[in-house]
Amino acid sequence: MAIQxxxxxxxxxxxxRGKGVVSTESGALKDNPYGFNTRFEDQPGTNPEELIGAAHAxxxxxxLSMILGQSDLEPESIKTEATVTLDQDDSGFYVSKVALKTVARIPGADQQAxxxxxxxxxxxxxxxxxxxADITLEATLEG
Known part of the structure; x- marks a missing residue:
C-alpha cells in the first residue's frame, strides 16, 4: 500500500533577496514564508531544516508509540525534538546530523524495554x- x-x-x-512560501496539502502549512534570511540569519519564517526536524520528531x-504498543505499553506522552545540523564543505551545504531527543512518560515501562x-x-x-545523515538519539524515561 503506497500513501502519498x-x-x-x-x-x-x-x-x-528572493522569498518563498511553503505549504502542505493538508493545509497545516499555508504559504508560510521562507528565505535566505530565515535560513541563515534567524529572521521570522521557516526553513527546510526546521521542517525536516518537525517531520522527523x-x-x-x-x-515509538507503535513499538511500545506491540509490548502492551501505552505512553502518556512522548515529546521529541529533532535538531538538524546544516554544514558546509567544498561541494556546498548538506545536512550532516540529526540529533533526536525524546522524553517519554510510559506507565509500566522499565529502562531496558x-x-x-x-x-x-x-x-x-x-x-x-x-x-x-548521522542520526543520534537521546531518550529519557520519566517517572
Whole structure:
C-alpha cells in the first residue's frame, strides 16, 4: 500500500533577496514564508531544516508509540525534538546530523524495554530511513 502526501514550495527571486512560501496539502502549512534570511540569519519564517526536524520528531514519536504498543505499553506522552545540523564543505551545504531527543512518560515501562523501543523507533521510523545523515538519539524515561 503506497500513501502519498504532498508539500509544495514557491520561490521568487535571487538566493539572497528572493522569498518563498511553503505549504502542505493538508493545509497545516499555508504559504508560510521562507528565505535566505530565515535560513541563515534567524529572521521570522521557516526553513527546510526546521521542517525536516518537525517531520522527523513527529514520525519518530509515532513510531515509538507503535513499538511500545506491540509490548502492551501505552505512553502518556512522548515529546521529541529533532535538531538538524546544516554544514558546509567544498561541494556546498548538506545536512550532516540529526540529533533526536525524546522524553517519554510510559506507565509500566522499565529502562531496558524503553531503550530498546526508542532505538528500534530511531532505526525504523520512515523519516529516519529516508535521511542519510548521522542520526543520534537521546531518550529519557520519566517517572
Amino acid at each position: 502526501k504532498q508539500g509544495s514550495a514557491e520561490w521568487k527571486g535571487s538566493l539572497k 513527529s514520525c519518530y514519536s509515532m513510531a 524503553f531503550e530498546k523501543a526508542a532505538n528500534d523507533a530511531k532505526e525504523g521510523c520512515p523519516i529516519s530511513r529516508l535521511l542519510n
